[in-house]
Amino acid sequence: MEIPEKYRFSQQHEWADDEGDGTVTVGISHHAQDALGDIVFVEMPAVGEAFDREDDFGVVESVKTVSDLYAPVSGEVIAVNEALEDAPELVNESPYENGWIVRIQMSDPGELEELMDADSYEEFLDGGAQ
Amino acid sequence: MTKTASLKEVPLHQRHIELGARMTPFAGYSMPVQYSSIKDEHLAVRSLAGLFDVSHMGRVEIKGPQAVEAVDRLMTNDVKSLRDGKALYTVMCNPEGGIVDDLVIYRLSHKRLLLCINAANREAVASHIDRYMVGDAEVDDRSESTVQLALQGPKSKEVLGQYTELDLDSLKFFRCVEGEVAGVATLVARTGYTGEAGFELYFPAAQAKVVWDALLDSPDVIACGLGCRDTLRLEAGLLLHGQDIDASTDPLEAGLGWLVKFDAKGDFVGRKALEKIQSGGLNRRLRGFVLEGRGVMRPGYTIESEGEAVGALTSGSYAPTLEASIGLGYIDSGFDDRSRVDVVIRGRRVEARVVDPPFYERSK
Known part of the structure; x- marks a missing residue:
């Protein structure tokens, strides 16, 4: 699957898409969903909760395993993808679009620059990252 | 990535790689955990047929x-x-x-x-x-010189029948017969670990590919890994040694008392201890759990009754056929007759129904 050009990536395989209004949409990468396998449950934070960068803000459960979600940037959750409550498999089927997880109002937009761009993330994956 | 260099390989290792299997270390072997998706493979065994290489046994x-x-x-x-x-x-x-x-x-x-x-x-x-x-x-x-395949699912008899002259209709559950499958001398047994109709095949390792390729050639059969083997066995209420039972658990508390034949048998290893356990009463008992709330139960999670810890899960997963999370675990005596308990999932109490396994029974 093509890595979206304008997305930014964390080392924990979350992506952040800059919406241009001080908010980012956040999800997990194709690589991450593939490694987890069939996703059967996504535990999401409540709207209004605030997180620092790298805080765990939720959990993804696949048939086989459970994995924490880490905030790629600091900020407040302004929306969650309610479609995942009934259709967690969207994260597998469309990790970069319909399988988005939360939208965050950034408290420090500068943090975005510290994430990897698409090319760096691809190199990161090629380097044998988990 | 986990290093697989020191792991043993089964005779069909190369086939699994060619089929795109995701390999995982299991009991010292590199084994296929899934080829496509655990869920898809699981559902294929419930509706058609799946072929497992279980030669690590x-x-x-x-x-x-x-x-x-x-x-x-x-x-x-x-x-x-x-x-x-x-x-x-x-x-x-x-x-x-x-x-x-x-x-x-x-x-x-x-x-x-x-x-x-x-x-x-x-x-x-x-x-x-x-x-x-x-x-x-x-x-x-014979572990190294033979292989073991499991063909499981409602279509398994029809598929296997295409490759053997054996009368599979007369081969009842938990019976076995020696014959040829795809021209290979095989012990064919109507056994399995999925809760589905099916067969296990034991034959020489040198012929592994002949039989594997023949059975997988059927459009009704897909290759299945250990991932769905675990979810299938859990739905069927079948225990996993090393998880639900081990050297520190006894068959009586594990609900396996029906395997202990005090009356029919003379002395056997463990008899005295088991008699003592039976007369003294059980300290805990294995029960099944179906999660009512949201989430997935996993091994090790605490079981609570009215805020008091009364046991722990030994198995837990999402069950693809039931579309719910199910688990097995031991509950302390005195609480083992509760019909509802809470399972603690990352600090959150989620209600679960207490049931007697199996969770799934195939329609006959």
């Missing part, structure tokens, strides 16, 4: 004039009652009554038994046999 023959008596003394179930061509599920206990392994025994003749042993317990079982077996019988470990 131990296959040990006990041979000799006193093979039956010798094995009987090692097992809680009544091996002497077995007739030729029949299989028996049993546990093997240590003198304290702890479960060394749970296994299936096939009686090939009055002086030849095949023991199918959990992969992780091959050494423990070998040393247990070495220590406690008496009588004119010898051990022939």
Whole structure:
């Protein structure tokens, strides 16, 4: 699957898409969903909760395993993808679009620059990252 | 990435790689965990048929004039009652009554038994046999020279029938027969670990690809890995040694009392301890759990009743057929008759229904 050009990536395989209004949409990468396998449950934070960068803000459960979600940037959750409550498999089927997880109002937009761009993330994956 | 260099490979290893399997270390072997998706493979076994390579399991023959008596003394179930061509599920206990392994025994003749042993317990079982077996019988470990495939699912009989002259209709549950499959001399058994109709095939390792390729050629069959084997067995309420049972659990608390034949048998290893446990009453009991709230139960999670910890899960997963999370675990006596408990999932109490496994039973 093509890595979206304008997305930014964390080392924990979350992506952040800059919406241009001080908010980012956040999800997990194709690589991450593939490694987890069939996703059967996504535990999401409540709207209004605030997180620092790298805080765990939720959990993804696949048939086989459970994995924490880490905030790629600091900020407040302004929306969650309610479609995942009934259709967690969207994260597998469309990790970069319909399988988005939360939208965050950034408290420090500068943090975005510290994430990897698409090319760096691809190199990161090629380097044998988990 | 986990290093797989030091792991043993099954004879079909290359086939699994060619099929795009995701490999995982299991009991010292590199084994396929999934080829496509655990969920898809699981549902294929429930609706059509799946082919599993389970050659990592131990296959040990006990041979000799006193093979039956010798094995009987090692097992809680009544091996002497077995007739030729029949299989028996049993546990093997240590003198304290702890479960060394749970296994299936096939009686090939009055002086030849095949023991199918959990992969992780091959050494423990070998040393247990070495220590406690008496009588004119010898051990022939066939684990390396043979392979074991499981063809499971409602279509399995139709598929297997295309490759054998054997009368599969007359091969009832827990029976076995020797014959040819795809031209290969095979022990065909109507056994399995999925809760579905199916067969297990035992044959020489040199012929592994012939049979595997033939069966997989059927459009109704997909290759299945250990991932769905675990979810299938859990739905069927079948226990996993090393998780639900082990040397520190006894068959009575594990709900396997039906495998312990105090009346039909003479002395066997563990008998005294098990009699004592039975007369003294159980401290805890294995029950099944179906999660009512959201989330997925996992092994190790605490079970609570009215805020008090009363046990822990030994198995837990999402169950693809049931579309719910199910689990197995031990509850302390005094609380084991509760119909509802809470399971603690990352600090959150989620209600679960307490049930007697199996969670899933195939329609017959």
